[in-house]
Every structure is written in C-alpha cells, then in structure tokens.
Amino acid sequence: MSESDVVTPGTRIGSVDTHISGRGTYTRDGRICASVVGRVVTKDVPNQDKKIIEVESKQETTVPQIGSIVLATVVKTTTQFAKVDITCVEGKALETTFMGMIRQQDVRATEIDKVVIYESFRPGDVVRAVVISLGDSKSYYLSTARNELGVVFGTSMAGQTLVPVSWKEMECPKTHLRELRKVAKTI
Amino acid sequence: MIKISPSEKQFLIDGIKQNMRTDGRSRLDYRAFTVETGLVAQTNGSARVKLANNTDVLVGVKVEIGDPDPDFPDQGRLEVRVECSPSASPEFEGRGAEEMNAILSAMLRNMLQNARTVDWASLCISPGKQCWIVYVDCLVLDSAGNLFDALSIATKSALFNTKVPKIEVMETSSGQTEIEVSDDPSDFTRLSTASIPISVTLAKVGSRYIVDPTIEEELCMESRVTIAINSKGNICSIQKGGVSSGINPSEFNKMLQHARKIGLVLLKELDALLDKEENNDTSTKIGFAR
Amino acid sequence: MYAPQIKSVRPLQQSDKPSKFIGDDGKRIDGRSLDEFRSVFMRTGMVKQAKGSAYIELNNTKVICSAYGPRQTNNEFSDKGMLNCDFKIASFASKQRRKKTRDEDKEFSIYMRDALEISVNLDKFPKSVVDVYALVLEDDGSALAAAIMCGSLALADAGIELYDLVGACSAIKVDSHIVIDPSSTEQKYGVGAITCAHMSNLNEITQLTEAGDVEYSTMVEFVNMCVDGCRKMSDKMRQTLATEHLK
Known part of the structure; x- marks a missing residue:
C-alpha cells in the first residue's frame, strides 16, 4: 500500500x-x-x-444513533425513569459518555404502566438497551423492551455478581437471595 | 430567539430568486436610513442611525489624552467597543452577546485602524509620550438585521461630528511637558473623515445575494460578506462570516464589484445627509424618542 | 579567565522597520520570492490525549491544535452537531510579552470556527459538540492561517467526517507588491492584511478577512493569489495525512 x-x-x-x-x-x-x-x-x-x-479509517466517530444497541451504566433511579451513562455503542467504546434515560414505559413490552423502576434497575447495573430517540438536550431516550435487552451485569446487596434466574429475577451466589431486575436474555 | 419556519424560509428564498423581497425591495436595494448627530452632550461626538425605523444604533466618541502605541509612537490611537444591549433582543442578555460584540468590534477596528482612513498622525501630541486616544463606543438599541452597516454609518457620522478640544503643549522649567486643554466649547478641531469607509453587507441566500438583510433574511442566509468601501472606491476591509456555506472565488469577485458600486452610492447619500445635519444644528431637537 | 561578554539589549523604542522590504532582485528580506511560502512542516498525532491533533510550523510560526469529540453538549437540542473553536496565543509567543486574554483571541476563535465549520459534516453527530483548541506557541506572522490549517488537520486526524480539507493563507502588500505568507515584520508594516481559508476540491472560500485600504483591482489580484496559496497548502496537508496514515 x-x-x-x-x-x-x-x-x-x-x-x-x-x-x-x-x-x-x-x-x-x-x-x-x-x-x-x-x-x-x-x-x-x-x-x-x-x-x-x-x-x-483508523479513527471513527461513534455517536448513538436511533436503533443502535448500547451498553449503559445506571446512575440514578426515580419512580418515573432511570438515568444512565451510555458507555458503548454497537460494541465500540466511547471516549466520553453520553447521558441516556430509560422511561417507565420503555422498560418492557407488556404491562408498561405497572413497571416499578426500582424492581427493574438499580444504580450500578450495566444495561443493554436500544436508542429509540435523540431525546432532548440532556439525554437520549433508550428502551429495554425486548427479550435480549435489560440488565446484563448487576451487583447484589452483598457485593457479589448476580446470576440471572429468570427474566425478572437474579440471584446472589453467596447469600442465595433473589433480587428483582429486568434481565437480558443473553443466549 | 427568533425562529423561522421552513415554509417561511422557502418563501423568502423563492422571493429573492425572483428579485422580490418581502418588504418590496429588489435584491440590491438599501433601506432608507436616518442619521442624527450630536445627541449625547457628554461625548465629543455622537450619532444615531436608524435603518427603516427598525435597526437602531447609537455611537458615542470620546477623546482623551493618553500613551501612544509603542509600535507607532507618533500616531493617535483607537479603541473600539461594541455592546449589544439586552434591550435590543433577549438573546443578548448575559453572555449571549459576547460573540456578536467581538465580531462587530473587530469589523469596526479593521475598518478604522488604518493610516489612510483617519489622519492619525495629526492626533499625536508629543511623539512617544502623549497622544489623543479616540474611544468609539457603540450601543445597539434595536436589532432588526444588518447591524454591521448601521454601525459603520453611525461610526462615520459620529467621527464626523467629533470635536477635539484645542490644546497647547508647553515645556515647563523642569523639562516636563504640560498640556493645557482649552475650556472654550467652541475652540475645537474636527477630524478629517472624508476617507472613512462604510461597510456594505451582502448575504448569500440560495444562489443569489442580497444587500442589507432584514432579520428574517439573516436567518435564511448561507453566508455573509461585509465589505468596507471608501469614497475613492478602495476596499478597506472584508470580513466573511461563516454560517453554512463557502463562496466560489469567481462569485466572490462579483460580490466585491457590486459592493463597491453600492458603497459609493451610499457614501454620497451619507455625505449629503451629514452636511444637512451640520447646517441644521440650530434646529430644535425634539428628544431622543422621536 | 573567561569574562562573559555583555551584549547590549536593543532598546524597545528603536523601530525595527527595514528600509526596503523587496530588494532590487525581487526577493524579500528573508530571500523568498513574492509568492513563496516559508518552509512548512506538518505532523499529526502529537497530543496523545486528544482524539485528533496536529502541529504546523511555518518557519518560525508554530501552532499546535487538538480536536476532542464528539462530546455531549448541554446547549439546547439541535439535530446538527456543533463545532467550537478556541484560539489562544501563548504569552511568550510574540516579540513583546502579551497580557493574558486579548480581544484578538476571541475574534480569531470566531474566524477559525467560521472557516472550519463549513467543512465539517455536522449532520453526523447530532446533539454533540466537537471542540478544537489551537495554541500558538510562536507567532512570526500568519498565525491565524496556520491555526486554521492545523485545526483542519486535527479534525481529519480525529476521524470527524469532513467535506474537504481547509487550506489557509495570508497575504499583505508591502512596497506596493503583494507577498504571500508574511513574516511578522512584513505584517506589521504592510497594508491590506488578508487571511483566506479555502476548500480546494469544492472550490469554495470558507473565510476571508481583510483590513486595510486597497484598490479594487488589486483586491481581485489579492484574492486570486490567496486562493492559489490555499491550494498549495491544501496539497501539502493531503500529503501529510497520507504519510501519517501509513505509519
């Protein structure tokens, strides 16, 4: 060349x-x-x-686009939404994080008005989500309303890595206590 | 912040293509402007310019004695400052106007800071030690498009109106220079403003360019070129403002040509207006808000 | 015994204006012809922390530039990206030490942004901002032109999608001749300082600033010479990017 x-x-x-x-x-x-x-x-x-x-090219600019799958870390939860820090877009790590938000109605596909955010995400969880909108000036809007989207990594109250049990439960391997999350189906 | 809808934008662009702007002007027509001088008593010179009663700018000139520029010790100095007041537009509040102020001040400075526009050497009092510093302070009172041209017309008028007090330089017995400024208000010298240029702003909208854009037209423009022309037809300063597109070099030369033609016409008009103002000094000034 | 020789410091009031800028042989003080650039050196990837960076040397004018982004912005929502430029001249860069921030810095930042913004495909990063920081380490004339080119190289190095590279050049009239790429002495005592930024493939002038009384016909010549100069610089920039890419 x-x-x-x-x-x-x-x-x-x-x-x-x-x-x-x-x-x-x-x-x-x-x-x-x-x-x-x-x-x-x-x-x-x-x-x-x-x-x-x-x-x-050697360098690429990656910015969250509508429809791209992202990995994000949950920063804050309220009753209406969960604030997240988008760290990876389509498998590529970003140098600076972008703010994202998962609203109550975007957590899952069924019974969307009965969703309790605290039973779906906790601060510190790593979540796989899809970008549904550019949102407003502060954050992108994300959704986890698909089987393969949701929490991929979480830490239990005891500090251990949680093991998924079902689509809505994860278990701590040490204390065997189950915690509620919206779990991603990774297989 | 003024926003414009896409349909209105298209309407303006189509109109301009057919040489018909929303206020009835053709592409290269200027708005009528009014000039008033000598409004602010505390200044050495002042002028107010209104472009079709929408854009309103006020320029005050004060001259003070101070140190000359060390690079040019035998010349006077110029300090220009433009301030867009928040009363002109809500987007000028706080730091919003910072950029606008910087660009406008830069344009005026480039236009005036020139050996051939004003006779700076005549403003020197004592070479290397004292000179006249001309402070030009501009205030934008109402912004309805084309601030560049309004400010340049106002600055030229204010400098035309400026009265520099007569001074006497004396050497005292201890070898120091003393400057005595005359108290008599009728004892002054005028600045020679015949070579001061004014600027003509051309805005590129679609594939055509227009002169003296209104605020709606400024929102549709793709790029802006501000060209300063003096009475000899020489170009004194060019400033291209980005916005969204570049200009082909050959088109750029055409724009220069047109700006020059329009500038010369404007200068004649302005000179006539200023002479009239000068001779009508005794007329009753009704008040600031006329 | 070695006695150090004391050199007398040149008093600042003495004017450093040369008697003639253009010699009888048509050459300038430093031996260049009228339309010749100084020796150019360009390099990318100097700043490891930045997404993209570039360094440019026009003999004694040295500028370093870094590009960061696209990053999140807190401004109001916009479906187009934004470009933010910051131009600074170091206090030790010119002959006389400069005070901290001067009006010039803000003005030149705006010119730089105007020059580069047109070349960036802003639709590719909505809601985000790309920051370009230029620092002039040494200023011997044409600092703004050097900074614009440096900024363009830094953006290309950062992988930001561009429509074209922006070449820039300055010119001025001394002794009634137009010279390209003036040194600081020529810039101080010349007339009609012009800085022009131009995209060569699209043939568009992105930014042009001029200050000084010049006749119309001379102005046209000025602009044409500048555009040619920009093209030459643009070619050099492309060569640099190609060489750096292969490393």
Whole structure:
C-alpha cells in the first residue's frame, strides 16, 4: 500500500452511477467523495449491480444513533425513569459518555404502566438497551423492551455478581437471595 | 430567539430568486436610513442611525489624552467597543452577546485602524509620550438585521461630528511637558473623515445575494460578506462570516464589484445627509424618542 | 579567565522597520520570492490525549491544535452537531510579552470556527459538540492561517467526517507588491492584511478577512493569489495525512 492509495477528505472516489455511497463517504453533485482519511474499499452487494464504496479509517466517530444497541451504566433511579451513562455503542467504546434515560414505559413490552423502576434497575447495573430517540438536550431516550435487552451485569446487596434466574429475577451466589431486575436474555 | 419556519424560509428564498423581497425591495436595494448627530452632550461626538425605523444604533466618541502605541509612537490611537444591549433582543442578555460584540468590534477596528482612513498622525501630541486616544463606543438599541452597516454609518457620522478640544503643549522649567486643554466649547478641531469607509453587507441566500438583510433574511442566509468601501472606491476591509456555506472565488469577485458600486452610492447619500445635519444644528431637537 | 561578554539589549523604542522590504532582485528580506511560502512542516498525532491533533510550523510560526469529540453538549437540542473553536496565543509567543486574554483571541476563535465549520459534516453527530483548541506557541506572522490549517488537520486526524480539507493563507502588500505568507515584520508594516481559508476540491472560500485600504483591482489580484496559496497548502496537508496514515 503506497501513499497514493490513501484518500483524504474531499477526494473524489466514484460516481453515483456506478457505486453506492457507504461509510466514510458523502455524495455531492452526483459524485461520491471521501469524508475521512483512509483506504478505499469496495464491497459487493447481493442482487445489485452497483458496489458499495467505503473508506476505512483508523479513527471513527461513534455517536448513538436511533436503533443502535448500547451498553449503559445506571446512575440514578426515580419512580418515573432511570438515568444512565451510555458507555458503548454497537460494541465500540466511547471516549466520553453520553447521558441516556430509560422511561417507565420503555422498560418492557407488556404491562408498561405497572413497571416499578426500582424492581427493574438499580444504580450500578450495566444495561443493554436500544436508542429509540435523540431525546432532548440532556439525554437520549433508550428502551429495554425486548427479550435480549435489560440488565446484563448487576451487583447484589452483598457485593457479589448476580446470576440471572429468570427474566425478572437474579440471584446472589453467596447469600442465595433473589433480587428483582429486568434481565437480558443473553443466549 | 427568533425562529423561522421552513415554509417561511422557502418563501423568502423563492422571493429573492425572483428579485422580490418581502418588504418590496429588489435584491440590491438599501433601506432608507436616518442619521442624527450630536445627541449625547457628554461625548465629543455622537450619532444615531436608524435603518427603516427598525435597526437602531447609537455611537458615542470620546477623546482623551493618553500613551501612544509603542509600535507607532507618533500616531493617535483607537479603541473600539461594541455592546449589544439586552434591550435590543433577549438573546443578548448575559453572555449571549459576547460573540456578536467581538465580531462587530473587530469589523469596526479593521475598518478604522488604518493610516489612510483617519489622519492619525495629526492626533499625536508629543511623539512617544502623549497622544489623543479616540474611544468609539457603540450601543445597539434595536436589532432588526444588518447591524454591521448601521454601525459603520453611525461610526462615520459620529467621527464626523467629533470635536477635539484645542490644546497647547508647553515645556515647563523642569523639562516636563504640560498640556493645557482649552475650556472654550467652541475652540475645537474636527477630524478629517472624508476617507472613512462604510461597510456594505451582502448575504448569500440560495444562489443569489442580497444587500442589507432584514432579520428574517439573516436567518435564511448561507453566508455573509461585509465589505468596507471608501469614497475613492478602495476596499478597506472584508470580513466573511461563516454560517453554512463557502463562496466560489469567481462569485466572490462579483460580490466585491457590486459592493463597491453600492458603497459609493451610499457614501454620497451619507455625505449629503451629514452636511444637512451640520447646517441644521440650530434646529430644535425634539428628544431622543422621536 | 573567561569574562562573559555583555551584549547590549536593543532598546524597545528603536523601530525595527527595514528600509526596503523587496530588494532590487525581487526577493524579500528573508530571500523568498513574492509568492513563496516559508518552509512548512506538518505532523499529526502529537497530543496523545486528544482524539485528533496536529502541529504546523511555518518557519518560525508554530501552532499546535487538538480536536476532542464528539462530546455531549448541554446547549439546547439541535439535530446538527456543533463545532467550537478556541484560539489562544501563548504569552511568550510574540516579540513583546502579551497580557493574558486579548480581544484578538476571541475574534480569531470566531474566524477559525467560521472557516472550519463549513467543512465539517455536522449532520453526523447530532446533539454533540466537537471542540478544537489551537495554541500558538510562536507567532512570526500568519498565525491565524496556520491555526486554521492545523485545526483542519486535527479534525481529519480525529476521524470527524469532513467535506474537504481547509487550506489557509495570508497575504499583505508591502512596497506596493503583494507577498504571500508574511513574516511578522512584513505584517506589521504592510497594508491590506488578508487571511483566506479555502476548500480546494469544492472550490469554495470558507473565510476571508481583510483590513486595510486597497484598490479594487488589486483586491481581485489579492484574492486570486490567496486562493492559489490555499491550494498549495491544501496539497501539502493531503500529503501529510497520507504519510501519517501509513505509519
């Protein structure tokens, strides 16, 4: 790989007629141009004539988008919502955390008005959630209303790592006391 | 904070494309402006400019004796400050106006801080030791678009109106210089303001550009270029404000051309107005809130 | 015995204005031709803590810049991202020690932001802010232009999606000739100081500031020379990014 294979932002790498714009590129006036520093990569798309053209760069900016799966740490719980600190987006760790919020109606899919936040999350739990909205200026809105979403890691009153028992209970391996959480189905 | 809906924005952009703005002007028409000088008695010079009764700015000039700039010891000095008062718009409260103030002050400073605009050498009293410092303080009382041009017109008028008291420099027996400032209010010198430029702001909206934008048009503009022109047709300062898009270099040259044409017309108009103000000094000034 | 020689300190009041800026051979005081840049050195990745960083040297003008973000912002909700620039000149950077914060810093921060904002794809990070901090370590003319280029490199190094790189250059008129990339002496005694930022692939001027009485025809020449200068700098920036990427 030589210097000439590396593209810089603004360099034209293709045209809309022959390629589809992918990650790290943008379109303007029918031309596809690179938007980051990196190598150009073309991928085939099944059932389509055009290839996807992308630019692979060393650094990527990850920001929570609607629909992305995030890992967050619960910071505060009230009766209406749980405040969380989003630490990972789609498997990539963030340098700075973003604030998120899981509202009472977004904790689970059924019987949403009977949800008690304290029986679903506790401060310190690590939760897998999906971003449902950009929210307001302070936090993103998240939801755990799916089987595979919810608490993935929690600490018991005795300080041990909790072991999941059912979708709403976790057990402390030392004291065998069960604690209520909205548990994620990880299998 | 004034917000504009997407449909209103589209309406303005389409109108501008067809050379019809919401207040009936064509793209390169300027609003009528009024100038009043000598309003504030405590200053050495003052002026108030109103653009179509909406944008209202007040500039006060005070001259004081002080140290010259060490790099230019035989010239006078200039200090410009613009303040957008919170009464002009709620977004100017607290630190909201900081950025606006900085940009406006910078533009005025660039325009005036020039050997050829004002004869700074004549403001020197004693080289390296004392000189006249001209403090230009601008106050934005009502903001309805195009603060740049309003301020430049007001500054030029205020400087035109400025009366610098006559002084006598004497060497005392101990070798120190003493300056005696004349108490007589009619004993003054005027600043030569013939070469002071005024600015013309061009705003790019869609694919066209307009002159003297109103506040709604400012919300639709993609970029702004403020160009200062003096009576010789020379360009004294250019400042491009970001907002959201860049300008093609060839289009930029065209904008310069238009700004120059409009600037020269405006200057003639302003000079005529100022002469009239000068000669009507004895007319009764009804009061500040006219 | 070795007696240290005492050099007399040049009194500050003495003017350092040279008699002629452009010699008879058409060369400037430091031997450059009118449209020649000083020797440029650019490097990215200097600041390990920052997401992206860059360092630029235009002979004796040295600027370091870091980019952080996208980070959460507490401002009101916006579906577009924001760019925040901070421009500072170190107190020891110029010939005379500067007092802490001057008006110039705030003004130049705004110019820098205006110049760079247009090149950033703000839609890619809604509700977030990217901070760019530029610090001028030594100022021998064209500090703002150097800072703008440094900022653009830092953004590219941080992986922020950009429409194009922003090249910047300064010019001034001395002895009735237009010179590119003025040194601090040329900047002090010249007329019509202009700083221009330009995106070469999209051919758009993102920022242009000029101060000084210049004729209209000369102004057009000024702008064209600056745009050419920006293009040259832009090419150099691309080369630097490509080389750094391969390391």
